[in-house]
Amino acid sequence: MSPSETDDSLESFGADVGSKSGVLSGFREWFVVEGDRVAVAVLLSGVVLALLVVLRWLRIIAFTNPNSVTRVASGMIAGTFSLVTLVVSVNQLILSQEFSAAGKARDRLEGIIDFRRDVATTAMVPASPATPTRVLELLTESIRHDAADLANAVENSDDEIREPITRYTNAVQERTGRVDEVLEEGEFGSFTAISAAINYDEAWHLHVATHLRGEYGDELSPTASERLDELIDSLKLFGVAREQFKTTYLQRELTRFSQLTIYCGVPSILSAILIGLLYADFTGPSVSAAVLPSVTIGLIVVGLTPLALLVSYILRTATVTRRSASVGPMVPQKDPKEGPFDVSYGEER
Template sequence: MGSSESDETLETYGAEIGTRSRSGSRFREWVLIEADRVLIAAIISVVVFFLLLVLHRLGIVSFVNPNSVTRVASGMIAGTFSLVTLVVSINQLILSQEFASAGKAQERLDSVIDFRRTVADETGATASPVSPTKFLELLIESIARDAEALAAAVDDHDEAVRRAIVLYTNAVQAECERIDETLEHTSFGTFRAVLAATAYDEDWQLHVGAHLRNAYDDSLSPTATERLEELHESLKLFHVAGEQFKTTYLQRELTRFSQLTVYAGVPSILSAIFIGLLYADVTGPSISIAALPYVTIGLIVVVLSPLALLVSFILRTTTITRRTASAGPMLPQKAPEEGPFDVIDGD
């Protein structure tokens, strides 16, 4: 732990995971996470409209063959029904989690109250805030305070021990400052709180804290050990809070997606039917040939609107789920050889 290589890794490894949102382009992050999902769905629909229009202008696709268009319309009707059925099934799955007997409802309420009480006791607050962002701010302040107390508790320790602990606490405090700045510009909503929680790498900090506790167990004073345990508990509380907010957000997001898909499903099916009716006349399409491509393309875009909603919502939910796919200090984002050190007996 005393080598410059280990020191550099200890300082940078956690921040590397915590800065996922800065590793890609700003536009990519805006599309995947930040933008409103309805806006992304609308952009997808506009792109499809102009794509079909360009393909038509280039002569690659045509809308004059009644048999081909009606077959496509029939397939779109069947696909829309399947998509709406799938969304209804997802909505039923979400609702099933909300149904509970009196005993289960009481148990769920007690667990939330106990957690909020634990947070209040750990942070020294009279009561934990109800706002998700304020709740996380309180935990971030507690983590930073515990890290500062831990650094102060090792002032009189050996140089190797003190250096390792201070490197760790400096990394924790720097991360806390970064997240605290983010939370200061964050509104009340659960989604913004989830974004802030995913940007904080408490898993790595728990991992390093456990390693330091095991590596220097005989060298740490009782006070330093106690401060390290307090920091460990604060990090655990932050992790649990982040998971709770993520669960709440995903439930609300999938419910909103189900609602919007049902809204878009009815005009989608009607548009697909109308496409077939346009070509139902034995004499050919019932509107002029000049306007037919534009009308058909517009109707196709309406038919595909539920699919556009599906793509926009799944992009965000899967991105957030992937970035938070860990349970405590288990780091699937990194290969084992990329860690800051190997935690093995005698290391």
């Protein structure tokens, strides 16, 4: 392995914690995943309000034709009912995952207990914490300590072995340290913790560790080989914990979205009905023509609130799912022609 290849092997081809290049990129990250979803929905509603006000001021749109306005109100009512139906379907999907027979519930519980026991053994603690965020913190600390122990175990090895492994362990310690800082600031249920877990590229680190073990396994000392295996086991546990954390978080997020949509759905339908009633009189709108545009714009914004919530929540859940769409050392966002680990059949022989 040449020095250039060694440098490439330490690159993260997934997401990177805290990497923001510029104000626009930072705002995009806040808008898509990091920002509070209610705040993002309010921002979207504010943009719609400003757009309607500007278009009205420029006389591009008007609210004088009753037929056009009532058609808009009818479309809003139909759209809101469709959205509520979608929310009910999402709730049914979430509830279906919670219903299980006694045998499945027992198997699920035993699996969680076994996993927590493995975490406690790896982190060398009496029992793993109950808080998922703290579990992730323990695993990142375990990964960092395993990487440091592996670096110490290869200090007396040949340069050909010591240099790539040392570069790799330095990268692992740097990134896990960054993840640990983010996790300490987050709480379970907040996106700070789940963002740190998802953006940590443990899949790539596991891939590199597996490659190093396959390439230098026969040349490593028994101590170094054992430390490398411990690091691989810790990375595997982190991947399992991340998937469990992500699943629980998405369930809570979608449930919260369902609640907010129901809360906003009734005012949305009422506002659309009021728009139709304002223009339903044969003598014209029932309010003064001076305030009619403002009232109509306000009711339209209220009617579009469920749509703003849908956009804000789907943006985050879809991004979380996309960024974590890898299991173990399978990195779908990685270009197969990139990286230093290009192998062919029978190369080991």
